[in-house]
Amino acid sequence: MRHSEATVTVVDPRSYMTYQPFLPEAAAGSISPRHVVVPLRRVLPGAEVLTGRVTSIDQDRKVATVAPLVGEAYELPFDYLVVALGAVSRTFPIPGLAEQGIGMKGVEEAIGLRNHVLEQLDKADSTTDENVRRKALTFVFVGGGFAGAETIGEVEDMARDAAKYYTNVKREDMRFILVDAADKILPEVGPQLGKWGKEHLEGRGIEVYLSTSMDSCVDGHVVLKNGLEVDSNTIVWTAGVKPNPALARFGLPLGPRGHVDAEPTLQVKGTDYIWAAGDNAQVPDMASRRAGVENAWCPPNAQHALRQAKVLGDNVISGMRGFPQKEYSHANKGAVAGLGLHKGVAMIVMGKMKIKLKGRLAWYMHRGYHGLAVPTWNRKIRVFADWTLAMILKREVVSLGALETPREEFYEAAKPAPAPAAKAEKSEKAKAS
Template identity: 45%
Template sequence: MPKILIVGGGYAGFYTAFKLQKHLRRGEATVTVVDPLPYMTYQPFLPEVAAGSVEPRHAIVPLRKHLKNTRVITAKVTGIDHASRTATITPEDGEPWQEEYDQIVVTAGAVSRTFPIPGVADEAIGLKTIEEATSIRDRIIANVDKASNLPAGPERDRLLTVVVVGGGFAGIEIFAELRSFVSALVGQYSSLSFEDTKFHLIEAMGRIMPEVSLPTSQWVIKNLAERGAEIHLDTQLQSAVDGKIELSTGESFESDLIIWTAGVMANPALKGTDLPLEPRGRLTVKADLRGVDADGNVVEGLWGAGDAAAVPDISGGSPLPDKSCVPNAQHAVRQGKRLAKNLVAVLRDEAPKDYFHKPAGAVAGLGLGIGAFQKGKLGITGFPAWIMHRGYHGLAMPMWERKFRVFGNWIVQFLFGRDLTAIPARDEPRVAFETFASRPAPKA
């Protein structure tokens, strides 16, 4: 049987494998998914995970549970030699091995893209994984708890100051959700007040959220300002050494939590392979998601989708200079579904179809009861947009059992309020045991 290898189990990879299970006949092909993690993360929920609105495990989809007819390998693909149709699989423990394939689907996704700004690599945290979102939540709760025992001064100010770098959708959503979260959190402490907390968002461009209209983005800025959050436009982060924030405007302050959302890049694991890549490191593909070389010729057995592929946007709605699909969940999910159908068509000597999708609009959650929506010239803000945000993403979450879990989170939150509890000790779970564990007496 033909062997199909899917590199990456994110949106595009998961949906490709899930739909292949549906479309392939018994014995028509084998499917293998390789990803370092045993689950797919629904990234639009990361801000709500960080703000305590969604339980972390409910924002992920376990691969083995839902890809029962697919071989799932928890490891990294550290090399691809398409000329010989082999990939190097490297597990966390054990020796690497060569995996042969007939068709390869590159859906390796994207990682946080940073710049060589002093202190960022040592002090900041990204927002691409469920682990990062959970850590942000625990860090904020722990910092507020520590600050409640300190007198007013620089040390307390540092613990109560949150900095987000990047004013795109991800940056604004985490910024606004955390502002809402901390406002509720400090209400539990008699020694702290709302005015003690400081929120700064740093954006190098002259506006935020380029996916929405200017009036909608200006409404978001005004709303956040009314909630005690400050947005620095046309401002660059120059240094974050030891948590001391230095801006291009000359402003300076300290923070114990710096969240980086200023861009993503294609997974660097694709570099060093013999796959055709464009200057930004993404796989070059046709609109039907088949890989193509520099001359535009189809590379047999090669497919790509999601953030790691430069998929032409034939709808004409792309804002990017190269007119490729923007890297978001809307495209990745639909590309995965189309890729599965096209791959099966090619296996059956049928013609593949081009990927075509007009975006359904952009919707953002900005804290409990507040949201923003944009579709063409139509902009909706406030509570109606928040309902639209939760409705869209609740239904877009893969698998019905996951949808029910997420909606269950929201119902419980509505009835009993936001969960403001952290478990900071889970990062070092053996400390309590080691502290009191008996040890052999030293030899005389």
């Protein structure tokens, strides 16, 4: 755009963007959590960034209602609107899941999972209660897609390394369980590599249960549909995603699963000033449809979202100037997944040929692809620096669980002592009882 031709305003409840493919490595300590996020105000110097949530959209008046972090909500007028809210964890009404589950959609959850797992090793090493110890050393992961398989692979690697520093904890004492309702894991890389990935995880002592699901996990007592019951303090939920439920409040046409219904040009159906892309959009997969696949839709992954964003940006400017819209079309280039240090699977699509890799070479492909794809050279350099240092330095295995309650110790030191009268009253009540 020309200088001062338009004002671009970004509204987001967080002031940073998270590169989600790196969350498993952040949870394992292979990458610093700060290097997984990109500050919006730094990378979008020409945009106005507002930290808040869009609670409603009035299409007739062309205004969005924004609820900021503090203060009253206000209206924000617009001429053109881009809806890119992404996805949230897809959950089910399983008893105990909300109280016990740990997600893997944000960097906060990745940090929390790392601290939590190491804290469980601390508990197991210091207790004499066998039930407490067994529950602390049992780790359940629900979901066998990229997020689930990569996370359990990375966390198992970290726990194996950490066990070397504990007197009373060994890898053989731990129990890792991966559960998926489908009949295979890693469906994105195909059945052959998915089968290898399952066999690889099982070879590392990870129990993999397919075609089953979790019925309940109240108080950490996990009950699977196949009859298995275990007690666990760690239940990680990575069983897919769904479009952000806030979309239902915006008055936009939605598909059967809650996505914004978009044309191949990424314009929302029935409008000429609203576009949608990424995980919250239902976009026809024109490359697959031209190849004869009926009713094909773009899957919710970064490969499509990054390319859709470029077409969307051009189409918004074309809409401003009255030019024709361009259709989005992209053929799948493959997929890569890391299953821990020096372990991975990769499927590279070159025309009609599919190259399948596994083991160390696939792991290099995984790191190389994502290392170059993470936004900004600042983050690329920092990520590669983390990996380089990890080759010569040992992994950090310290738990910083107190980060979740940083004021607790100070509060205990600063809170006023009970008044003498209150102490006497408590003493009298104790005697009477």
